[in-house]
Amino acid sequence: MSFDLNRILRNNIKALKPYSSARSEFSGMAKVFLDANENAFGSPLTRWYNRYPDPLQWELKKKISTIKNVAPENILLGNGSDECIDLLIRAFCDPQRDNIVICPPTYGMYEVYANINDVQVKEVPLHSNFQLDLEGLENAIDENTKLVFFCSPNNPTGNSMDHEDIEMVLNNFDGIVVIDEAYINYSRSRSFVAELKNYPNLVVMQTFSKAWGLAALRLGMNFASTEIIGVLNKIKPPYNINQATQELALKALDHLEDVNTMIKDTVRERETLVKNLVQLSLVQKVYPSDANFVLAKMEGATSIYNYLKEKGIIVRNRSNVMLCEDCLRITVGTPGENEQLIDALKNYS
Numbered sequence: 001m002s003f004d005l006n007r008i009l010r011n012n013i014k015a016l017k018p019y020s021s022a023r024s025e026f027s028g029m030a031k032v033f034l035d036a037n038e039n040a041f042g043s044p045l046t047r048w049y050n051r052y053p054d055p056l057q058w059e060l061k062k063k064i065s066t067i068k069n070v071a072p073e074n075i076l077l078g079n080g081s082d083e084c085i086d087l088l089i090r091a092f093c094d095p096q097r098d099n100i101v102i103c104p105p106t107y108g109m110y111e112v113y114a115n116i117n118d119v120q121v122k123e124v125p126l127h128s129n130f131q132l133d134l135e136g137l138e139n140a141i142d143e144n145t146k147l148v149f150f151c152s153p154n155n156p157t158g159n160s161m162d163h164e165d166i167e168m169v170l171n172n173f174d175g176i177v178v179i180d181e182a183y184i185n186y187s188r189s190r191s192f193v194a195e196l197k198n199y200p201n202l203v204v205m206q207t208f209s210k211a212w213g214l215a216a217l218r219l220g221m222n223f224a225s226t227e228i229i230g231v232l233n234k235i236k237p238p239y240n241i242n243q244a245t246q247e248l249a250l251k252a253l254d255h256l257e258d259v260n261t262m263i264k265d266t267v268r269e270r271e272t273l274v275k276n277l278v279q280l281s282l283v284q285k286v287y288p289s290d291a292n293f294v295l296a297k298m299e300g301a302t303s304i305y306n307y308l309k310e311k312g313i314i315v316r317n318r319s320n321v322m323l324c325e326d327c328l329r330i331t332v333g334t335p336g337e338n339e340q341l342i343d344a345l346k347n348y349s
């Protein structure tokens with residue numbers, strides 16, 4: 001199996017002449033900037049926000065690079081990982097011809113972006129143990145399959161996929177394998193970021209929205225070969241990461257220790273939450289989780305969901321999702337929040 005980026009790239013993207021922004025044509029020091037139709041008189045906030053931000057976010061990427069041990073040229077930043085998903089589909093999938101493969105139950109946005117882009121979605125459901133169905137994948141993948149999305153740890157099931165299974169697909173599929181590691185910081189599994197050198201067809205997706213606690217800033221990351229990153233840079237909106245986000249993320253990256261403490265606190269609270277949930281008679285099963293949420297099976301999950309909602313406690317009802325019948329997905333909260341949840345469930349009749 002040999003991966004050929006040119007073979008899977010859409011012809012219109014191959015031929016595309018990207019927009020050349022003022023800030024990409026000139027990025028050095030100068031006395032007077034009269035090239036980008038900015039407001040030369042300033043802004044009502046601080047004086048820097050009148051200027052367009054760095055389109056390729058080099059300073060931020062360099063700092064991420066030291067933490068992730070990936071060269072800045074192998075990083076694409078997106079307006080949340082949701083933008084990264086959309087860019088991948090738009091770069092590689094011809095509408096009405098190509099398809100992507102997903103493994104439900106999984107994160108909903110792969111399908112939504114495929115639908116928006118008029119790209120077919122092939123579903124290969126997970127086995128009942130929430131692991132990949134390799135035979136099903138082999139049967140589903142055809143010559144028009146450009147992307148396969150794996151989510152590990154998976155939302156909403158919480159488990160990590162077997163590394164060997166993912167490697168099997170990476171070795172045998174000549175399209176791109178996207179591994180969404182939004183929840184990797186809560187997991188004992190190794191990240192696939194370390195495997196980038198071994199697989200030219202690998203894209204690893206991570207986000208600042210979970211362990212980093214910065215969902216409001218909208219910052220997602222794709223790690224991949226320079227060739228794949230080059231394609232995504234070509235089609236992304238020129239200034240997709242705003243200046244405030246770039247500045248705040250740079251500051252946040254100085255606080256890795258605090259983030260690690262939050263991760264430890266979350267994992268500890270997850271274990272306490274699981275321990276308390278399984279003691280409740282209405283809880284039939286709590287699935288093992290490598291993420292900052294747990295999937296819990298309860299008889300009459302929808303009634304319990306509505307009861308909790310009335311008490312002002314909002315969880316995610318996944319009852320209608322394949323393989324998640326009668327399941328609620330519960331995000332790990334603070335000790336006080338988790339206690340309120342458990343108390344409310346104890347009083348449910």
Ligand SMILES: Cc1ncc(COP(=O)(O)O)c(C=O)c1O
Pocket residue numbers: 079080081082083107151154155180182183206207208209215218219220
């Ligand atoms: C698996 C997974 N990927 C990606 C995202 C979205 O991340 P972002 O906030 O970076 O767009 C989520 C959000 O819940 C998620 O569960």
